[in-house]
Amino acid sequence: MPLVNDHYLKLAAGYFFPEIARRVGAFAESHPALAPRIIRCGVGDVTEPLPPAAVAAMHAAADELAHRASFRGYGPATGHDFVRNAIVEGDFRARGIGMDADEIFLSDGSKPDASAFLEILASGTPDRGGNRIAVCDPVYPVYVDNNVMQGNTGPALPGGGYEGIVYLRATPENGFVPEPPTEPVDVAFLCFPNNPTGSVATREQLGRWVKWALEHDALICFDAAYEAYVRDPALPRSIFEVPGADRCAIEFRSFSKNGGFTGVRGGYTVVPKAVEGRTASGERVPLHRLWTRRWSTCSNGVSWPVQRAIAALYTPEGQEQMAALVDFYMGNAAILRQACVDLGLRTWGGDHAPYVWVQCPRGLGSWEAFDLLLTREQLVVTPGAGFGRCGEGFFRISAFNSRENVEEAGRRLAVLTAHEPARA
Numbered sequence: 287m288p289l290v291n292d293h294y295l296k297l298a299a300g301y302f303f304p305e306i307a308r309r310v311g312a313f314a315e316s317h318p319a320l321a322p323r324i325i326r327c328g329v330g331d332v333t334e335p336l337p338p339a340a341v342a343a344m345h346a347a348a349d350e351l352a353h354r355a356s357f358r359g360y361g362p363a364t365g366h367d368f369v370r371n372a373i374v375e376g377d378f379r380a381r382g383i384g385m386d387a388d389e390i391f392l393s394d395g396s397k398p399d400a401s402a403f404l405e406i407l408a409s410g411t412p413d414r415g416g417n418r419i420a421v422c423d424p425v426y427p428v429y430v431d432n433n434v435m436q437g438n439t440g441p442a443l444p445g446g447g448y449e450g451i452v453y454l455r456a457t458p459e460n461g462f463v464p465e466p467p468t469e470p471v472d473v474a475f476l477c478f479p480n481n482p483t484g485s486v487a488t489r490e491q492l493g494r495w496v497k498w499a500l501e502h503d504a505l506i507c508f509d510a511a512y513e514a515y516v517r518d519p520a521l522p523r524s525i526f527e528v529p530g531a532d533r534c535a536i537e538f539r540s541f542s543k544n545g546g547f548t549g550v551r552g553g554y555t556v557v558p559k560a561v562e563g564r565t566a567s568g569e570r571v572p573l574h575r576l577w578t579r580r581w582s583t584c585s586n587g588v589s590w591p592v593q594r595a596i597a598a599l600y601t602p603e604g605q606e607q608m609a610a611l612v613d614f615y616m617g618n619a620a621i622l623r624q625a626c627v628d629l630g631l632r633t634w635g636g637d638h639a640p641y642v643w644v645q646c647p648r649g650l651g652s653w654e655a656f657d658l659l660l661t662r663e664q665l666v667v668t669p670g671a672g673f674g675r676c677g678e679g680f681f682r683i684s685a686f687n688s689r690e691n692v693e694e695a696g697r698r699l700a701v702l703t704a705h706e707p708a709r710a
């Protein structure tokens with residue numbers, strides 16, 4: 287009988303999105319007349335169609351595959367040069383950041399990359415030769431759950447979270463941008479603009495993180511999935527805008543939220559050649575070498591039509607169409623944010639991120655606010671508690687929706703301040 291990876295069994299009662307779906311489903315079933323009224327501003331999935339430049343490129347790629355002369359088989363596992371060069375030029379050199387094309391690793395998205403990257407780091411808890419991991423609280427659950435599955439943590443704790451992980455509190459007091467830890471940490475996961483809080487780190491704040499990582503030989507895994515949503519040119523869109531980050535950081539990038547590729551699947555990870563780890567015996571090893579090896583052994587890369595579509599996003603039309611998509615969602619975010627502010631709710635995010643983060647009024651818990659909005663107004667938001675202990679007392683509203691739904695959602699939020707809460 288095969289032995290299983292029993293670290294999977296440590297995962298606490300599952301990802302919380304299924305619980306949201308369960309409550310919404312149960313409500314719809316028991317209130318069939320109200321079911322069509324449900325507006326979902328919960329899960330962060332895009333709603334608008336792909337940029338036409340990407341669609342045309344995929345059609346053209348399908349035609350290329352249909353003819354012997356233009357047929358493509360296996361390509362380089364880490365991506366074709368024309369795509370990696372377009373990325374280096376468009377996302378980095380254009381912003382004054384030096385980078386080589388072979389430091390870009392094309393993939394099917396950031397979630398798989400954030401998971402796979404742990405394969406090249408030691409696994410196990412810190413007392414058993416593994417790394418001490420730090421995450422923000424609240425946090426995108428993917429970073430935590432993958433570390434649990436790799437055996438890098440102890441069991442789930444009764445109050446939430448896992449033994450062995452360093453949780454960095456993101457609160458109104460620090461503007462939801464935690465400072466670097468004072469205790470020993472080997473690997474820190476950061477995400478700015480942030481999911482779920484919508485917060486964004488300044489150049490000075492990221493500068494302190496890079497300084498910390500260089501001083502402590504730590505690694506920063508920076509998730510820049512929402513970089514396209516940064517409106518203020520003074521705010522960094524990449525950790526590599528901070529000098530020295532190319533010696534202590536890797537960066538996850540995704541085409542899901544800027545190009546609408548959540549269903550197409552496409553992203554990349556930047557691993558600079560100067561970023562190092564060490565062996566148990568203390569020898570320094572470039573992570574680039576291990577990550578290259580990992581790709582050539584475990585993958586044959588991203589499909590040809592998707593690589594063509596990614597390259598199309600970097601053409602002038604593609605860039606324009608992506609900017610229009612992001613502008614549309616940011617218009618939604620502004621409407622939702624304003625609706626919350628007008629109701630007197632304490633509100634963050636929504637100005638450089640497609641998420642608005644709201645404090646539940648009148649002492650309501652996250653799930654109480656969720657249930658109130660669902661049962662009275664058929665509006666689905668995401669309870670902050672699902673993202674970590676520090677998310678309790680908050681909820682997230684996603685701007686990924688139609689303009690009509692967003693305007694209606696803004697009106698329905700009034701129930702939070704207009705009625706006494708239905709307490710159990």
Ligand SMILES: *Cc1c(COP(=O)(O)O)cnc(C)c1O
Nearest residue numbers: 395396397426481511540542553
């Ligand atoms: C949506 C999202 C991603 C993108 O993941 P993909 O696998 O590329 O679709 C990455 N990080 C965060 C925090 C996200 O919210």
